[in-house]
Amino acid sequence: MLRSRSIYPKASTCNSLIRAVFKLRGSVAGLAIYKEIFGLDEVVESKVRVRVSPNVQTFNTLMLCFYQDGMMQKVEEIWFEMEKLDCFPNLFSYSILMAAFFDEGKMAKAIKLWEEIRIKQIKPDVMAYNTIIKGFCNEGEMERAEELFREMELSEIEATCLTYEYLIKGYCKIGNLDTVILLYKEMCRKDLRPEASTVSEVIGEMCNRDRVSEGLEFLRGVMKRGSFFPSDTSYTFLIKGLCEEGKMEDALMLQAEMGGKGYEPNSEIYTAFIEGNSKLGDEEKAGKLRKEMLGIGLQQGED
Secondary structure (H helix, E strand, O other): OOHHHOOOOOHHHHHHHHHHHHHHHOHHHHHHHHHHHHOOOOOHHHHHHOOOOOOHHHHHHHHHHHHHOOOHHHHHHHHHHHHHOOOOOOHHHHHHHHHHHHHOOOHHHHHHHHHHHHHOOOOOOHHHHHHHHHHHHHOOOHHHHHHHHHHHHHOOOOOOHHHHHHHHHHHHHOOOHHHHHHHHHHHHHOOOOOOHHHHHHHHHHHHHOOOHHHHHHHHHHHHHOOOOOOOHHHHHHHHHHHHHOOOHHHHHHHHHHHHHOOOOOOHHHHHHHHHHHHHOOOHHHHHHHHHHHHHOOOOOOOO
């Protein structure tokens, strides 16, 4: 429609339009408007008549939109389209494709892209470092992630909250809680605050390793820093852990605190209290909890 009316906007305007269509109408519509604007829905010979050409920002927009929609194969297809049209990728392009490869478990391809960045002497920025650090952390390859983290520091690139969160989650994955605590303390020194999901992951790993009291202490420490609202997952981990240890009063107090924050007890919490009381020989209390649980439509053992 645009070309039929001899309307040829600037590439930056086209990119904004593509982003808007992706957001409002989804990936298929976004790709369609890209092809219409740049004449790529016609035969190759007709492309020479198009007065505006896609630039690296255009392709980055497409790649990012497909990545956010979880369409990793499309991300790679857009990369090939960029190469075909002799448009050179920038660092952001590399970061998006690396992230897509990591998300698909294609470690070798992601690492090859990182090496290509080095060969081309493109200086990685914090986003590029975070992308590859996250990839290694997700795979539990913490030595390589740590090496890149230290390289960032030597390059005077300031680590972000995300950098630390990726490392913390990676060390949780391999059960290295001592390093997790060190990283958290380093975050505190830099006045960085972890997301509730990261705190939950740390607490969950502590509880899994029978360090429930340490998990509770960790939660209290995070809350003392202010502006932090714990997730129901954190409370669930701790209540289950306390019940398993037979500390029913402590678990009950924590459940009351949880309720005060607007969280309703779930089946996991009911089950933890039922099993905890049964273990202590208090079948009367366990039976009352079973009835209460069924009365609100929950089944024991359900998520």
